[in-house]
Amino acid sequence: MTVTLHRCISCTLFLSLCFVRLQVSVVAFGTNANKPPGNTEASTCFNRQLASASPSNIKYLDSYIDGLNAYGSTFYRKALRAAFGLLKKTPTTSQRDKVILFLTDGIPSDSPVEIMESIKGLNKELNNTVMIVTYGLGEAASSKGTEILTSMAEQNGTLYEVELEPNVRKGAFIPILNPSELRPRMGLYYALFLKNTTVQEPSITIPYMDAWGLGVVTTVSLPLILEGQLKGVVGIDITMADLLSDVLYLSADALSYPFVIDNRGRVMMHPLLPSPVGAYEDPIFVDIRDVERNKNFLEVYDDMLKGKAGVKQLMAESIQSRGETLLEGVVVQKFPAMYYWRPISVVGYSLALVLVLEQHAKHSMLSPLAPSAGDFLYHRLDLIQSQVDTSQCRYFGNIAIKDRSTVKFAPDAFVDPYHYLDSNESNVTVRQYSQYMNDVTTFATNPGFKVRVSITASDFKCS
Ligand SMILES: *[C@@H]1O[C@H](CO)[C@@H](O)[C@H](O)[C@H]1NC(C)=O
Ligand SMILES: *[C@@H]1O[C@H](CO)[C@@H](O)[C@H](O)[C@H]1NC(C)=O
Ligand SMILES: *[C@@H]1O[C@H](CO)[C@@H](O)[C@H](O)[C@H]1NC(C)=O
Ligand SMILES: *[C@@H]1O[C@H](CO)[C@@H](O)[C@H](O)[C@H]1NC(C)=O
Numbered sequence: 001m002t003v004t005l006h007r008c009i010s011c012t013l014f015l016s017l018c019f020v021r022l023q024v025s026v027v028a029f030g031t032n033a034n035k036p037p038g039n040t041e042a043s044t045c046f047n048r049q050l051a052s053a054s055p056s057n058i059k060y061l062d063s064y065i066d067g068l069n070a071y072g073s074t075f076y077r078k079a080l081r082a083a084f085g086l087l088k089k090t091p092t093t094s095q096r097d098k099v100i101l102f103l104t105d106g107i108p109s110d111s112p113v114e115i116m117e118s119i120k121g122l123n124k125e126l127n128n129t130v131m132i133v134t135y136g137l138g139e140a141a142s143s144k145g146t147e148i149l150t151s152m153a154e155q156n157g158t159l160y161e162v163e164l165e166p167n168v169r170k171g172a173f174i175p176i177l178n179p180s181e182l183r184p185r186m187g188l189y190y191a192l193f194l195k196n197t198t199v200q201e202p203s204i205t206i207p208y209m210d211a212w213g214l215g216v217v218t219t220v221s222l223p224l225i226l227e228g229q230l231k232g233v234v235g236i237d238i239t240m241a242d243l244l245s246d247v248l249y250l251s252a253d254a255l256s257y258p259f260v261i262d263n264r265g266r267v268m269m270h271p272l273l274p275s276p277v278g279a280y281e282d283p284i285f286v287d288i289r290d291v292e293r294n295k296n297f298l299e300v301y302d303d304m305l306k307g308k309a310g311v312k313q314l315m316a317e318s319i320q321s322r323g324e325t326l327l328e329g330v331v332v333q334k335f336p337a338m339y340y341w342r343p344i345s346v347v348g349y350s351l352a353l354v355l356v357l358e359q360h361a362k363h364s365m366l367s368p369l370a371p372s373a374g375d376f377l378y379h380r381l382d383l384i385q386s387q388v389d390t391s392q393c394r395y396f397g398n399i400a401i402k403d404r405s406t407v408k409f410a411p412d413a414f415v416d417p418y419h420y421l422d423s424n425e426s427n428v429t430v431r432q433y434s435q436y437m438n439d440v441t442t443f444a445t446n447p448g449f450k451v452r453v454s455i456t457a458s459d460f461k462c463s
């Protein structure tokens with residue numbers, strides 16, 4: 001096989017296998033059958049069982065396939081034994097569909113009788129739950145290869161006098177006459193699993209890094225079925241930042257926070273992880289138990305994984321950098337908080353909200369560099385031009401000042417961040433911000449900041 005061919009197989013794997021619940025491995029075969037050894041960055045389990053089809057695992061399989069060289073004979077049986085072995089060792093549920101995609105460009109070196117006996121025996125050990133889809137390229141797609149590949153796919157060995165096993169799941173033989181069609185042809189196995197139900201749940205992929213710069217995205221897709229016939233698939237890429245933006249703004253004060261995990265406990269969003277827009281590498285999946293370290297959290301964890309809703313009081317932790325994290329360390333604060341959680345059922349995620357109990361909501365994490373009262377200056381100097389007494393200058397066409405710093409608020413600072421994002425600021429709003437932040441009397445009206453921000457403002461004044 002050529003490298004281009006490998007590439008195509010990899011894309012096919014990637015495209016079709018990156019759905020949340022899929023598990024996958026690869027068996028390369030010739031004279032012998034080999035499985036990827038696995039590495040510590042991706043999963044190490046490939047050799048033993050199927051690994052979840054996460055982006056990093058697919059990438060690893062990709063590079064494994066890229067490194068393969070074709071040589072020797074073509075022993076189908078060795079490949080089948082290895083593939084059934086992986087399926088057998090993988091913990092699974094009865095609802096999971098199991099399929100072996102058997103791609104070959106050579107006719108078998110072993111006898112058809114042996115092959116068919118072997119499939120029959122191996123599948124019986126798995127209660128005949130495994131479907132086999134065979135793909136023939138080159139010689140294997142010619143009349144010489146078609147017969148055995150068809151028999152394998154139908155798991156019907158009567159041509160070779162192997163007795164028929166009832167209740168097998170029939171697959172299909174798909175010849176690939178033109179190698180450039182490898183990708184669409186290999187994807188056809190999907191149709192065999194299509195269930196004829198009118199209401200289909202959308203499929204949602206594990207978040208992955210979008211190659212075109214959108215950041216971390218997830219693909220949501222639905223089959224398009226017209227008059228009982230599959231016509232195609234509609235899909236949309238949604239950035240995680242969009243998907244979770246409501247949640248990102250949810251917290252009522254600085255110590256309360258939301259987090260989202262998927263149905264295997266992997267963190268989709270948590271304040272201790274970079275925000276979805278801030279991630280540049282392939283997403284790395286962190287187990288929520290590594291982030292929520294309280295041992296009583298395990299009960300919440302179990303419930304969240306089971307898709308239940310609930311509420312519980314626990315000690316939460318806030319970890320804040322003292323300055324430069326490596327050299328100056330962090331301050332860890334513990335405080336009682338209510339954990340609320342409920343499933344986001346369609347996606348199989350679970351959302352939790354950690355609300356700090358009110359009497360503990362204040363904490364003093366003031367930087368020694370915090371400005372003194374009266375120093376607050378909002379960045380829209382253009383709106384309050386006449387009131388800024390210091391020396392103004394032009395910088396890239398904007399009004400700037402040299403001797404003081406100005407402040408811009410993150411949407412997060414407001415109770416209603418959307419209002420802040422969508423409305424035009426005027427000299428009136430800027431005056432409100434300034435009055436509030438510079439207020440010595442603490443009587444100024446809060447122009448819409450979250451509680452925590454106002455506390456920070458009054459802390460300002462006392463220092
Ligand atoms: C096969 O079915 C039997 C009886 O239903 C069950 O006890 C056994 O666990 C099943 N084996 C597998 C591998 O699914
Ligand atoms: C099995 O294959 C034989 C020969 O091709 C065919 O006659 C028979 O109908 C097949 N049986 C099933 C159950 O498909
Ligand atoms: C799917 O179901 C619809 C109605 O329930 C039926 O008309 C159609 O023939 C079915 N299609 C297939 C492929 O079974
Ligand atoms: C904000 O200002 C822009 C341009 O000055 C205007 O087009 C827009 O309608 C304004 N939006 C609101 C909400 O007032």
Ligand SMILES: *[C@@H]1O[C@H](CO)[C@@H](O)[C@H](O)[C@H]1NC(C)=O
Binds near residue numbers: 427428431
């Ligand atoms: C805001 O600016 C408008 C003109 O742009 C002016 O008429 C008004 O007096 C200003 N209001 C305040 C509070 O400065």
